[in-house]
Each structure stands twice: as C-alpha cells, then as structure tokens.
Amino acid sequence: MTDDLRFTIADHIATIVIDRPHKLNAMTPAMADALVAAVVECNRSDAVRAVVVTGAGEKAFSAGSDITTLDQYATPWDFRNRADYCDALRACRKPVIAAVNGYALGGGLETAMACDIRIASINARFAAPEIKLGWIGGGGMAAGLAYAAGPSNAAMMLLTGDMIDADRALAWGLVSEVVAPDRLMARGHEIAAVIASRAPIAAETAKLNLRAAFTMPWDKAIEYERDLQAICFATDDAREGRAAFAEKRAPDFRRR
Numbered sequence: 001m002t003d004d005l006r007f008t009i010a011d012h013i014a015t016i017v018i019d020r021p022h023k024l025n026a027m028t029p030a031m032a033d034a035l036v037a038a039v040v041e042c043n044r045s046d047a048v049r050a051v052v053v054t055g056a057g058e059k060a061f062s063a064g065s066d067i068t069t070l071d072q073y074a075t076p077w078d079f080r081n082r083a084d085y086c087d088a089l090r091a092c093r094k095p096v097i098a099a100v101n102g103y104a105l106g107g108g109l110e111t112a113m114a115c116d117i118r119i120a121s122i123n124a125r126f127a128a129p130e131i132k133l134g135w136i137g138g139g140g141m142a143a144g145l146a147y148a149a150g151p152s153n154a155a156m157m158l159l160t161g162d163m164i165d166a167d168r169a170l171a172w173g174l175v176s177e178v179v180a181p182d183r184l185m186a187r188g189h190e191i192a193a194v195i196a197s198r199a200p201i202a203a204e205t206a207k208l209n210l211r212a213a214f215t216m217p218w219d220k221a222i223e224y225e226r227d228l229q230a231i232c233f234a235t236d237d238a239r240e241g242r243a244a245f246a247e248k249r250a251p252d253f254r255r256r
Helices: 029-044 067-072 076-080 085-090 107-113 141-149 151-160 166-172 181-197 200-215 218-233 236-247
Strands: 005-010 013-018 050-055 060-062 096-100 103-105 117-121 125-127 177-179
Touching (some): 005 029, 013 181, 050 060, 050 181, 060 096, 107 141, 117 166, 117 181, 125 166, 141 151, 177 181, 200 218, 200 236
Parallel strands (some): 060 103, 117 177
C-alpha cells in the first residue's frame, strides 16, 4: 500500500480515498498498485457490500495519471501493459459509487466512469484533456463517455479536451446527482448504505446484468438476465427475502 491512497471498511462500506491533494490526486504507479490491492480485498471480503471512491481535499477527485511518471516506462509496450487503476475498478464485483469533488480530468474522469454510480459536488469539473497533450485516453475514456453522455457529447469532450461543469455533466447523464460540497461524502455513503442493506448477491448480479445490457445482443442479454435471476432465486438470501415479506419484517441478508 501507499500513504497516497487510503482504504477503510465500516458498516459493510469500503471507502477508497485518493490522497495526494498537493498534486490534484494524480495517480502514480504505486497508487495504481494500491488501488488494485484495495479492489482485490473488496472482492474477497464478505464485510464489503458497497464501495465509495473519492479524492482528498476540495480541489480534485483526480487529475488522472501523474504525467511526470509516464516516461518511467521503458517502452510503449510496457506502458500499454501497466497496472491500470480503471481496469481494477471495473473488476470490482461490489457496487462502486464515485463521489466526485473538484477536477476529474483524464484518468480521473475514467476512474469516475469505471464506477457504477457517479455523484458530484457543485464544484466538480470534468474533462478529457489528453488530446491537448498529443494522445488520447486509454482507460475506457471513449467507451465510458459514449455510454454515459451519448456520442455527440462524447465527441465534444474527446475532440476539444475542454472542461464541463457539474450541471452540464448532470444534464448529459455523466453523473446522477449534484450536491453541495459539504454533502458529497454523506450522500455517497447514504447511497452505499442503501445498497449495503440489499441482498448482496443480488446487488452483484444486478451489476453483471447491467454490464451485459451494454455488451450483449438484446436477446442474449435477456437470456443472461434470466440465468442470473435463477441463480439469485436459489440463494438463502432470496429465501430470507420471501420469508421476511410474508412475515412483514426487515430481511437479514447474509450473502449466502
């Protein structure tokens, strides 16, 4: 691990804080490795049912990869095959919420888009500025923007590199909610707490199902959904949910 990334678990919620505010929470290779390790622990631990990702301080969620570290890779092929923090977040089986404070630029925007739900403070700003430096994003930038904001809005961001504010991000569907800065983390944890109160296996399969809706043909996605439903229906948690409904009480889900 590294001091520049904090990872805690409480009340079934894991919190990952990108903690390098003096560098706008720009990611180093060591921080990427730490984030990969955090996701591995989230996937392994039954104590984790939802994850909140944010940046330390008020200025930035993350400015993406620290550009000063990029020349450390011996070849473009080494750069291509680096440990990618966005890949790590996409590999998280638990639902992930991005609480975006300040700048989400380049890999920072990709980090947010690798999460399942995005909320933002009113001071959040989003950009894909790589084109201004001579390259493009490589952590899912185009795919994430096209899915979230639509092809024209994605093209606007990718081809200009210009920044958009939180209100425009909300209008384009890039984020689900915009809140006051002092409410951001509380709101992120409120959403995570609701998810953590639901049946964990159902939440994880719902996440798989949503991804399938984007990547599979229509008929195959529906077929896959029915398979996932059958798996969920056979769990102890589903039996507990039906019993709790019949007995008019709150269910006690155990991730079994």
